[in-house]
Amino acid sequence: MAANDPALTALAQGWCALSLLHGRIEAHIERALQSGHGLSAREFSLLDVLSRQHDGTGGHLQMKQVADAVVLSQSATTRLVARLEDRGLLTRYICDTDRRGIYTDVTDAGRQLLAAARPTNDGALREALDEAAGNPELAPLVRAVEGVETVPARSAGTG
Template sequence: MTATDPALTALAQGWCALSLLHGQIESHIERALQAEHGLSVREYSLLDVLSRQHDGEGGHLQMKQVADAVVLSQSATTRLVTRLEDRGLLARYLCPTDRRGIYTDVSEAGAALLAEARPTNDAALREALDEAAQNPELAPLVRAVETLRVPA
């Protein structure tokens, strides 16, 4: 394959379209969450991921797992956790079975803010997808996102 190979060109164009769709959706949601709740997309995502933890085997996520889930480096995730902890939205505590482990949980204030912000996030996502569906380059990707079902 060469750099001018039609398959590579099509692949690059597809990647550019996917990147454009992601950027448009993230920007739209960011504006809505900031305006209504003072949250960034990353902050919302972190609260959402941590709110899904549970007691029991494998119920609490390690910082690396959290970082992977919110698509940030471990150091960026730690800084984000610290910012949200400073705002009273998260709390950290030592793992009861391994004193080296630190868990992070959503506080009552964080859970309340997340509950308030979830409809805003969902509506902004729907608006961004509807807008992107009007673009012929993005419409197939929007349809793919809308039909995607992630296993529980």
């Protein structure tokens, strides 16, 4: 069923178009990151989220916060962290104040790979949006994405 099928409600049509746009963007970014840097889009996203942590009290994200940020289950996030740790891109260690807590930090190698991959990610995103803008069904969504203003990041634990 195409997004412009008259049997779909307007809301369902919008959802189908959004899903189509997301899928196209993600596939385009995935190909670019894999071929250029040996990273999946999820791996890039995880490195990016973790690289934005700051030192000090409350600076490290809990695994649930990381999972929410990369839109994965906690178990899938843990497996992803383990794979990146095996590649030397992340390191994990026990929290000094709460022995149950495990922190994850990006290593120097991870930061270097992230820095090298960021232009690839951004370029692939731009290419995918430009391509989608030529589709009348997706063009309004592309304009909406391009019009989103960045909001300052909220500190962990605020909602």
